[in-house]
Amino acid sequence: MLEIKNLNVTVEEKKILKNLNLKIGKGEVHAIMGPNGSGKSTIAHTLAGKPNYNVESGEVNLNGEDLLSKDPFERSLNGLFLAFQYPIELPGVTNASYLKQIVNAHRKSRKETPIDAGEFLKILKEKSKLLDIPMDMHSRFVNAGFSGGEKKKNEVLQMDLLNPSLIIMDETDSGLDVDALKTTAEAINKLRNDERSFIIITHYLRLLEYIEPDYVHVFQNGSVIETGDKSLASRIDQEGYS
Amino acid sequence: MNKISKDNFTQERYKYGFVTEIESEKIPKGLNEDVIKLISKKKNEPEWMLEWRLSAFKRLENMSVPKWAKAEIDEIDFQDLYYYSSPKDFKEKPKSLDEVDPKLLETYEKLGIPLKEQKVLAGVAVDAVFDSVSVATTFKEKLNEIGVIFCPISEAIQKHPELVKKYIGSVIPITDHFYATLNSAVFSDGSFVYIPKGVKCPMELSTYFRINASETGQFERTLIIADEGSYVSYLEGCTAPMRDENQLHAANVELIALDDAEIKYSTVQNWYPGDENGKGGIYNFVTKRGLCKGKNSKISWTQIETGSAITWKYPSCILRGDNSTGEFYSVAITNNYQQADTGTKMIHLGKNTKSKIISKGISAGKSSNTYRGLVSFHKKAENAKNITQCDSLLVGSECKANTIPLTENSSNSSSIEHEATTSKISDEQLFYCMQRGLDAEEAQSLIVNGFCKEVLQKLPMEFAVEAQKLVSISLEGSVG
Incomplete structure (x- = not known):
């Protein structure tokens, strides 16, 4: 479903990704590990289409379509979801109205009518419960004053609401305490199915203990230096990258 | 996808x-x-009104246009304007809607202001002003039953001369400044509201101003009096055709709140702003002033200013009554070549008077947006308090935002809190929203609406949603 071929990316004239190749099949979970500065977050931002991440050469196909020619919002509407490492604050915008608006943007692209307020509330209650999110969080402004854990849960809630086919998680485990990590991981596991693929970017084994990856890739200097199964993650956890 | 042609x-x-x-x-x-004299005759005015107009005109001869606003204004040739325009054969205001020209009804229908009884907005009474005349007023009789007078000012001058005579010019004296004095000389129509003692007006009152004729100035005059212990919420809306010439709208609005009375005045100003090259648009030079005459009275201004080539207005409160309160909530949006110089004056005269100013300026394109305010505490204004918060949001890098807050303090026991911020919509915020499926303009409008939320929620509910949409539309085309 996702195929990255010879991808070269520069950020502020610095070469970050070098001839990166990666193939992800339907329903697979791939973990990307690697030291700081190895290009882990860059791959996430490039796939999502962040401005200033310049693709010098290479190809990316998502579900048979050229991903790189699309605007960020089109990538989202086509099923790509990036869970941010540092979710952005939107002062003055209540979480509930924001969530409803992004849900409606996706419905509109599928030529569906906007969701009914009552129905939306019902779904929101259901999905929030799964993540242990109190409903009053939705009357606060998006991510503003949220704790690290609340921000990350809000990201997972959004991925649940938008029903994406490819989920990229950029260090979703950072900032979560053990309990929050467990709740979040359980919610993510519920999202796993045969149609949906995951890229999980992480430094640590602990998230991968809850969400078992099919493949683990080790990044160094902007490309994959080693690929293995989940035992590779345990080895790295014990021995480090060197 | 999402590419729209310029047209x-x-x-x-x-x-x-x-x-x-x-x-x-x-x-x-x-x-x-x-x-x-001709305007006065057209309006069938009594002699005293004509004399008042003429005395204003005499003073005007020695006045010149104010030049201190931060705006580039093309010289206006005041001899080359029409000062009065009405639909033909409009001798007297139609008694019922059946007699109103269907073209006029259709116009208001198109503007989203249905006037026909079966379609009117429930809970909102409308006075429709077309160029220099009021063409229809809804719910008039119903309001009359509880003693509320809601009618065109030209009608009030004839039917309620004692009230008009007593209050007109009592807040904005005919000597005030060029445009206010000009208005006093040539004003045509606007609304008159009187809320009797102890009455809480059960519906929103609103006036919809439409400029249609070309080369014509509109000189709105509105007078609202809230008698002791009464309450009224009033809203005005404004639109005009797209034309290459600049057109002048110079309004005077006076509010008077007696003991324990409250007036809430909201504006959604959407005059034609000119095209993307700065051609055409309305010059909106407006004098709005409220007098908290009685003790414990309250006047609250809320304005959403999105239109006009140039906006130049400072809705103000004179807090004369002890314990009276003045409020000013403003969102001013400028795009392309629009210029706005707007703010408020809070003049504290009485004891324990309080005022609150929240101003949100959003500039995009090559526009210029200035907040100009004055908070003044007079000697007798013991324990007076003001809170001022001015926030500016810049969209793009070619626009300007200025904040000019002035204070004068002759009272020893008063306090002012002032806070000002300037920010830009961050690329991070836009990218975050776009990653969730919103296109660039939807993302920007979401963020901007968040920025103005505090003010937008002060609007009467019936208009809040419309205003939100207007905020988004006004900024279209400004995303880089």
Whole structure:
């Protein structure tokens, strides 16, 4: 479903990704590990289409379509979801109205009518419960004053609401305490199915203990230096990258 | 995807730019005593009103246009304007809607202001002003039953001369400044509201101003009196056709709140702003002032300013009554070549008077947006308090935002809190929203609406949603 071929990316004239190749099949979970500065977050931002991440050469196909020619919002509407490492604050915008608006943007692209307020509330209650999110969080402004854990849960809630086919998680485990990590991981596991693929970017084994990856890739200097199964993650956890 | 052609786009941006093809009757161009006499005659005014107009005109001869606003204003030739225009054969205001020209009804329908009984907005009474005349007023009789007077000012001058005589010019004296004095000389129509003692007006009152005729100035005059212990919420809306020339709207609005009375005055100003190259648009030079005359009275201004080539207005409160309160909530949006110089004056005269100012300025394109305010505490204003918060949001890098807050303090026991911020919509915020499926303009409008939320929620509920949409539309085309 996702195929990255010879991808070269520069950020502020610095070469970050070098001839990166990666193939992800339907329903697979791939973990990307690697030291700081190895290009882990860059791959996430490039796939999502962040401005200033310049693709010098290479190809990316998502579900048979050229991903790189699309605007960020089109990538989202086509099923790509990036869970941010540092979710952005939107002062003055209540979480509930924001969530409803992004849900409606996706419905509109599928030529569906906007969701009914009552129905939306019902779904929101259901999905929030799964993540242990109190409903009053939705009357606060998006991510503003949220704790690290609340921000990350809000990201997972959004991925649940938008029903994406490819989920990229950029260090979703950072900032979560053990309990929050467990709740979040359980919610993510519920999202796993045969149609949906995951890229999980992480430094640590602990998230991968809850969400078992099919493949683990080790990044160094902007490309994959080693690929293995989940035992590779345990080895790295014990021995480090060197 | 999401590419709109330029033509399409202009229409989308200002959907009120149409012209109603209706024959109009104008009096000759120019500003002189004869013109003023003719306006007064058209309105069937009593002698005292004409004299008042003429005395204003006399003073005008020695006044010049104020030049201190941070705006580049093309010289206006006041002799080359029409000062009065009405639909042809409009001798007297129609008694019922059946007699109103269907073209006019259709115009208001198109503007989203249905006037026909079966379609009117429930809970909102509307006075529709077309160029220089009021063409229809809804719910008038119903309001009359509880003693509320809601009618065109030209009608009030005839039917309620004692009230008009007592209060007109009592807040904005005819000597005030050029545009206010000009208005006093040539004003045509606007609304008159009187809320009797102890009455809480059960519906929103609103006036919808429409400029249609070309080369014509509109000189709105509105007078609202809230008697002891009464309450009223009033809203005005404004639109005009798209034209290459600049047109002048110079209004005077006076509010008077007696003991324990409260007036909430909201404006959604959407005059034609000119095209993306700065051609055309309304010059909106407006004097709005409220007098908290009685103790414990309250006047609250809320304004959403999105239109006009140039906006120049400072809705103000004179807090004379002890314990009276003045509030000013403003969102001013400028795009392309629009210029706004707007703010408020809070004049604290009485004891324990309080004022609150929240101003949100959003500038995009090559526009300029200035907050100008004055908070003044007089000697007797013991324990007076003011809170001022001015936030500016910049969209793009070619626009300007200025904040000019002035204070004068002659009272020893008063306090002012002032806070000002300037920010830009961050690329991070836009990218975050776009990653969730919103296109660039949807993302920007979400963020901007968040920025103005505090003010938007002060609007009467019936208009809040409309205002939110307007905020988004006004910024279309400004995303880089």
